[in-house]
Amino acid sequence: MTNAIWIRDLGAFSVQVAALVFAGAAVAFLCRLQQPRAMLLFWRLLLFVCLALPFCQPWHASGAPPNPHVTVLTASAMPVAAAATVPTSAPPSRSSGEVLILLLIAGAAVRAAWLAMGALAIRRLRRGAAPLAPMPPGIREAQLRVGARGDILVSDRATGPMTFGLFRPVVLLPADVGEMAPHIQEAIAYHELIHVRRRDWINELFEEGVRTILWFHPAVWWLIGRIRLSREQVVDEAVIRFTQSRERYVDALLVVALRKSPMTLAPAPTFLRRSLLKARVLHIMQESTMTTYRLIASLTTSAIVVGLAAVFAVRSFPLQAQSRAAADTGAPVQVAKGGEHLLHGSLPEYPARAIEQRVEGDVLLDLAIDDRGEVADARVSSGPDELRRASLESVLQWHYAPTAVSNRSTQVTLRFHLPPPGAESGVKWALDGTSAKFVTPDGRTFQLRNNGELATEPEGTELSSERIEHMMAEMRGAIASPETSAAEKEVLANKYADVEKMLILRRLQDVEVAGKDTGIAVRSPRFKLEPEAEGPLRLAQIRTERVADEWAAEILARTGLKIGDTVSEEQIKQVRAAAASVDEHVRVEFGRDERGVVLTFITR
Numbered sequence: 001m002t003n004a005i006w007i008r009d010l011g012a013f014s015v016q017v018a019a020l021v022f023a024g025a026a027v028a029f030l031c032r033l034q035q036p037r038a039m040l041l042f043w044r045l046l047l048f049v050c051l052a053l054p055f056c057q058p059w060h061a062s063g064a065p066p067n068p069h070v071t072v073l074t075a076s077a078m079p080v081a082a083a084a085t086v087p088t089s090a091p092p093s094r095s096s097g098e099v100l101i102l103l104l105i106a107g108a109a110v111r112a113a114w115l116a117m118g119a120l121a122i123r124r125l126r127r128g129a130a131p132l133a134p135m136p137p138g139i140r141e142a143q144l145r146v147g148a149r150g151d152i153l154v155s156d157r158a159t160g161p162m163t164f165g166l167f168r169p170v171v172l173l174p175a176d177v178g179e180m181a182p183h184i185q186e187a188i189a190y191h192e193l194i195h196v197r198r199r200d201w202i203n204e205l206f207e208e209g210v211r212t213i214l215w216f217h218p219a220v221w222w223l224i225g226r227i228r229l230s231r232e233q234v235v236d237e238a239v240i241r242f243t244q245s246r247e248r249y250v251d252a253l254l255v256v257a258l259r260k261s262p263m264t265l266a267p268a269p270t271f272l273r274r275s276l277l278k279a280r281v282l283h284i285m286q287e288s289t290m291t292t293y294r295l296i297a298s299l300t301t302s303a304i305v306v307g308l309a310a311v312f313a314v315r316s317f318p319l320q321a322q323s324r325a326a327a328d329t330g331a332p333v334q335v336a337k338g339g340e341h342l343l344h345g346s347l348p349e350y351p352a353r354a355i356e357q358r359v360e361g362d363v364l365l366d367l368a369i370d371d372r373g374e375v376a377d378a379r380v381s382s383g384p385d386e387l388r389r390a391s392l393e394s395v396l397q398w399h400y401a402p403t404a405v406s407n408r409s410t411q412v413t414l415r416f417h418l419p420p421p422g423a424e425s426g427v428k429w430a431l432d433g434t435s436a437k438f439v440t441p442d443g444r445t446f447q448l449r450n451n452g453e454l455a456t457e458p459e460g461t462e463l464s465s466e467r468i469e470h471m472m473a474e475m476r477g478a479i480a481s482p483e484t485s486a487a488e489k490e491v492l493a494n495k496y497a498d499v500e501k502m503l504i505l506r507r508l509q510d511v512e513v514a515g516k517d518t519g520i521a522v523r524s525p526r527f528k529l530e531p532e533a534e535g536p537l538r539l540a541q542i543r544t545e546r547v548a549d550e551w552a553a554e555i556l557a558r559t560g561l562k563i564g565d566t567v568s569e570e571q572i573k574q575v576r577a578a579a580a581s582v583d584e585h586v587r588v589e590f591g592r593d594e595r596g597v598v599l600t601f602i603t604r
Contacts, residue, residue: 007100009319014217016313017050021219023309024302025226031298035290036233036283042302043227049310050220051210057314104216111212122164129153129172136178138186145242146190148197160256161188163195166202180255183243187252190239200231229276233283246284253277331417336362338412343373343548344585344603345398348390349477350416359384363391363414373402387416399585399603401548472499539565540596547586547601555579555586555601567597575599 024046033039132139132152139152150169158174171192177185195201207224214220240249257277290298333347354360363383370376375398380388391414475496479489539561544552556562558578561571572590579586579601589600 010104012317012319013054015317016053016310017214017217018219019313019317020046020050020053020306020309021223024223024306027302027305031301033290033298033302034283035295036230036237038290038295038299040227040230040234042299043223043230045303046306047210047223047227049306050223053310053314054319057319107215108212111215115208115212125155125157125172126153126164126170128157129155129170132173132177136182136185138182139189142186142189142193142242146193146197148193150193150196152189160259161192163192164201166199169196169199169201171196174259183245183248184252184255187239187243187249188256190242191235194235194238198235200235203227203231225275228273229279232273232276232280236280236284240284250281250284253281334415334417336413336415338365338367338410341373341401341548343399343401343551343583346394346476348387348394348414351386351390354384354386354416355418357386358418359386360416360418361387363387363416365391365395365412365414367395367398367410367412369400369408369410371402373400375399381411383414384416387414401551468499472496475499537567537592538596539563539567539599541598543598543600545600545602547603551582551586552601555582561599 024042028039028042033042130153132154135152143152148169150163150165150171152171152173154173154175154177156175158172160174161177162172164170164172171189173188173192177188180188207227211221211224236249240246243249331347332350335342335347361384364381366379366381367375368377375396378392378395380392383391394414395412475492478484479492479496484492540563542552542556542563555575555578558581559571559574561567561575565571567590572588576588579588583603585603587602589602591598591600
């Protein structure tokens with residue numbers, strides 16, 4: 001996805017998370033959820049739902065699906081020519097989206113560095129710690145009653161009691177633990193050993209990882225704070241059940257809180273977080289309880305409210321997904337990504353030097369689009385050096401639909417695939433009087449005659465739309481070549497217009513085919529408005545070729561023409577004038593089929 005889509009999706013996801021956390025906090029307050037185990041379960045489920053949001057909702061496509069009648073920038077074959085010189089331009093300055101992405105990455109990197117420093121601090125503490133000996137009776141009894149296995153170590157560098165380790169859990173105590181009162185030693189031991197039994201260190205690491213990725217989101221920080229408070233309250237209740245004394249446990253909390261110890265960087269459960277002390281003491285002294293019925297009703301109500309909030313957030317702030325890349329048509333050069341809403345533009349010619357060196361691959365370009373939808377600047381982000389210049393020259397001529405492109409920057413991927421052996425030379429052309437003759441590598445000859453017919457030699461050869469496109473591409477190259485004389489360019493330009501019209505008629509299935517076995521002749525009859533015997537001509541179909549649907553709708557709205565209306569010469573003039581006023585590149589073509597008039601909008 002492009003940077004703009006990433007930023008938009010990140011903003012939508014942030015709003016979705018904020019809505020869910022706000023709804024969860026509100027319903028928890030209104031339902032007066034106070035039971036620590038229930039609160040811990042609720043907050044954890046809320047965090048899980050927030051993290052699962054991107055994977056549990058449909059992603060709306062940011063680009064319109066390709067029009068089946070449009071053949072934009074992909075052909076069955078491309079002419080091979082040397083890359084033209086491209087005027088160099090200074091690379092565009094970083095956009096606000098790029099700066100924001102860099103800031104987000106930098107913030108996550110700082111948080112990750114903080115975690116790494118904490119892990120190193122834990123490692124140093126463990127290496128410098130020693131077993132607690134002799135072990136006080138209260139701590140030995142706590143080990144037996146809790147049933148948790150872990151090494152109990154002491155260190156003069158420990159800032160307070162803490163627990164860490166998965167396979168070999170460690171309870172690390174400060175060096176002065178032997179000088180504390182027995183009931184304080186007992187409370188600390190029970191608290192830390194219960195953390196070991198619950199394996200809370202894994203939860204701590206997971207929560208720190210979430211905060212590292214979503215460091216910028218205050219709702220995530222608040223939610224993880226609620227989870228940790230509920231977890232400490234659950235452990236507090238378990239300690240009180242073992243010690244049978246609320247007052248002595250609160251006294252232990254206050255004694256540890258009054259100790260002067262610096263802040264630790266260790267990401268591990270500790271006996272005391274000063275920010276949670278007041279809430280923990282209040283909960284211990286309140287002795288509040290909830291009936292089972294009230295607890296089930298509150299949790300059910302909370303789940304329903306959070307579910308409704310999730311649906312509302314997803315529908316109001318949907319995530320966007322970039323449209324899928326164009327299907328592989330087998331053409332040597334294709335637009336793999338970034339062709340959505342493209343009105344017109346040509347594919348780059350495959351550089352002859354790249355073909356000689358057998359170079360192929362993807363070229364990624366960053367485009368800056370102005371208010372008119374035209375590419376104002378472009379730069380190559382990655383890709384083979386032999387293909388970059390031709391790609392840059394091509395995309396600088398592209399024109400997007402300004403009403404459909406909401407972002408002023410996008411990324412385009414041009415895919416270069418070496419043509420099959422024998423196809424490198426393309427279609428050869430030659431002038432015979434005022435006629436143009438094309439010879440393909442397989443020996444087939446196509447001739448554009450003076451009377452406007454495009455015939456094949458030998459007779460019976462099928463003339464496909466792809467072959468006509470190939471010839472048109474070769475004619476464009478010949479017209480632009482400095483080796484072509486002015487007279488030849490004039491002839492080719494006139495013939496090119498006829499061939500282009502034939503291609504349109506072929507796509508509209510409005511062609512005359514003479515003889516199935518004796519040859520093929522594709523003619524370009526002039527469209528006439530003489531009414532036939534069955535009545536006046538009426539508009540039967542409207543098609544577009546590389547023209548945005550909203551542009552076609554705007555042109556028709558200005559003229560008032562719609563399906564079923566009678567087509568007159570005056571209406572044709574009005575449609576063409578309206579098309580020119582919408583965009584100078586839009587051309588109008590009228591054709592006929594068995595149902596009536598076919599109106600086609602096409603870009604030049």
